[in-house]
Amino acid sequence: MKLICFDCDSTLSKIEGVDELADVRGAEVKQQIIDLTNLAMSGEIAIEEIFGKRLDLIKPTAESCESVGQLYIDEMAAGAKDVIGKLQASGWHVVIISGGFIQPIEPFAKYLGIEEVYAVPLHFNEDGSYASFTASPTTRNGGKPEIINELLEKYQPEVSVMVGDGVSDLECQEVVNLFIGYGEFEEREKVKAQAQSFAYNFADIERVLGGFEQN
């Protein structure tokens, strides 16, 4: 089996789910959240430093998670669903590893035909208001390689690939056979400079994988 893991936000879909959840809190809060997310994804501050802070500002509701779930689908990277289908048909096991939230990502994963998803669970009160989050691996730096190491142990794949736009994705380069930086929506300097390969769309990803499998 061949293993390929995708980041979700700014990779499989144009949006950053957390920024969209902040939308309902007004422009000022949204800008604060965007700035914090960018600092973390470009590697200037640790993810764990901003994770709880962002949620305390946003307090996402069950209802807003539902609408962001639809937004992931509406803003999907062109060709992503087709390419993922083709990969699965040719023996790749496709997984999503995200520092986003499981509730809005799950319907998107379902739409893409991806069954294995690692993201951060949110907890709501009975009325749907925000209660808390589970401090799962992707709420901190080093969390994505930690999950990939578990997958490598579990599946013992012939090859392993990670695709993503952020520094938290780049961290996986240490543990996979191939890391593909993704720059369609966000071209992050550090990721572009250090990634073994770089793609700007899903056709690029297919090409890179084709070349990789031949070698």
Ligand SMILES: [Mg+2]
């Ligand atoms: Mg991302």
